[in-house]
Amino acid sequence: MDEHGTCGHHDHAHGDHAHGHGHGPVRTADLVARAERLAQDLGLQFTALRRRTLEVVAEEGRPLGAYDIAERLSAPGKRVAAVSVYRALDFLTEHGLVHRIASRNAFVPCEHGHGAGESAVFLICRSCGSVDETISAEIERSLDRTLAQAGFKPASRIVEIEGECGACQGRGEASRTEPC
Amino acid sequence: MDEHGTCGHHDHAHGDHAHGHGHGPVRTADLVARAERLAQDLGLQFTALRRRTLEVVAEEGRPLGAYDIAERLSAPGKRVAAVSVYRALDFLTEHGLVHRIASRNAFVPCEHGHGAGESAVFLICRSCGSVDETISAEIERSLDRTLAQAGFKPASRIVEIEGECGACQGRGEASRTEPC
DNA sequence: GTCCGGCCTGTTACAGTGTAACGACCGGGC
DNA sequence: GCCCGGTCGTTACACTGTAACAGGCCGGAC
Numbered sequence: 001m002d003e004h005g006t007c008g009h010h011d012h013a014h015g016d017h018a019h020g021h022g023h024g025p026v027r028t029a030d031l032v033a034r035a036e037r038l039a040q041d042l043g044l045q046f047t048a049l050r051r052r053t054l055e056v057v058a059e060e061g062r063p064l065g066a067y068d069i070a071e072r073l074s075a076p077g078k079r080v081a082a083v084s085v086y087r088a089l090d091f092l093t094e095h096g097l098v099h100r101i102a103s104r105n106a107f108v109p110c111e112h113g114h115g116a117g118e119s120a121v122f123l124i125c126r127s128c129g130s131v132d133e134t135i136s137a138e139i140e141r142s143l144d145r146t147l148a149q150a151g152f153k154p155a156s157r158i159v160e161i162e163g164e165c166g167a168c169q170g171r172g173e174a175s176r177t178e179p180c
Numbered sequence: 181m182d183e184h185g186t187c188g189h190h191d192h193a194h195g196d197h198a199h200g201h202g203h204g205p206v207r208t209a210d211l212v213a214r215a216e217r218l219a220q221d222l223g224l225q226f227t228a229l230r231r232r233t234l235e236v237v238a239e240e241g242r243p244l245g246a247y248d249i250a251e252r253l254s255a256p257g258k259r260v261a262a263v264s265v266y267r268a269l270d271f272l273t274e275h276g277l278v279h280r281i282a283s284r285n286a287f288v289p290c291e292h293g294h295g296a297g298e299s300a301v302f303l304i305c306r307s308c309g310s311v312d313e314t315i316s317a318e319i320e321r322s323l324d325r326t327l328a329q330a331g332f333k334p335a336s337r338i339v340e341i342e343g344e345c346g347a348c349q350g351r352g353e354a355s356r357t358e359p360c
Numbered sequence: 361g362t363c364c365g366g367c368c369t370g371t372t373a374c375a376g377t378g379t380a381a382c383g384a385c386c387g388g389g390c
Numbered sequence: 391g392c393c394c395g396g397t398c399g400t401t402a403c404a405c406t407g408t409a410a411c412a413g414g415c416c417g418g419a420c
Binding site: 045087 | 367368369370371372377
């Protein structure tokens with residue numbers, strides 16, 4: 001559907017710091033380590049499927065759909081169904097290891113080890129397809145104030161901004177779909 | 181999928197407009213009038229399909245999916261395909277007459293005649309399914325500041341808060357799915 | 361040991377979401 | 391007249407997401 005750029009194709013084998021892309025230095029290993037610690041602490045099962053799902057998402061430099069993930073997890077003899085991926089993603093999102101980008105129906109690794117209360121702002125670049133996750137206490141405060149005033153008790157927050165990232169503004173704007 | 185109550189249609193006439201918009205029934209007639217004026221001014225075609233689509237969305241008190249709309253627009257002999265509804269919705273969203281709720285894949289009427297620059301905050305109640313649209317200059321400012329700092333040039337903004345609306349907090353929490 | 365129950369995964373089936381492509385119709389402008 | 395642009399009907403298709411059921415695995419109770 002939205003084959004935005006072949007941003008994350010560089011297969012840089014490994015060893016070099018897995019800065020997947022533009023500015024998302026989510027290191028897969030760090031994220032996996034965090035997951036393992038979390039599972040340990042809470043008595044949860046960080047299964048192979050969940051781990052591989054997390055790795056796939058972390059290694060891509062842009063949001064991945066569930067079916068894309070399923071495809072990447074599948075091998076000639078061994079097909080992974082999307083429904084299994086959804087279940088793994090449920091687990092991962094529930095525990096803050098990946099985030100769902102509602103406006104794209106796609107998933108990105110969590111770039112912060114944010115506390116439960118904090119909510120992120122996602123900056124989605126239309127040119128290169130990258131997603132940057134930031135946190136702003138100021139925005140949180142404004143939101144809290146507005147919500148309180150409206151008598152609304154928030155449970156989850158979605159803040160997604162689409163536009164053009166700094167890197168893409170530099171290069172010729174419409175230099176389409178190129179990796180950052 | 182989500183048959184959340186038949187919420188809309190409360191004329192809570194009196195004045196506790198805490199946040200300047202009275203989350204009441206968007207007057208369908210007003211919205212249609214606005215559309216007609218807009219089409220007139222810009223030389224656009226406010227066709228029957230677009231008008232009926234707008235009316236259906238405006239008359240419902242909660243977000244409607246494209247297929248729901250198609251169903252409501254269809255009559256025994258005359259079926260309206262979802263794809264036509266999508267095209268009408270494209271037109272309506274493009275011109276700020278309806279909004280898309282990304283987290284629900286559904287549409288609500290615009291409750292403000294907001295200027296192009298302004299972006300809305302949507303308060304989505306998990307209990308009754310209603311959606312309240314508010315605008316906060318403070319939030320806009322915080323966002324702008326964060327975006328500028330990140331060197332990100334925004335094109336569109338999505339802010340959606342899920343939780344429990346004031347009315348539903350009063351009544352027994354889990355009295356789910358009841359009209360407000 | 362066996363049995364049981366919970367959790368995870370595989371599988372099938374299905375409903376909902378969204379777009380692409382083609383053709384017809386209708387309104388001007390020329 | 392003819393063309394051109396925009397709208398709409400139709401078909402087809404791909405993607406998104408959930409429900410339901412079955413099998414496996416593991417740990418605890420007995």
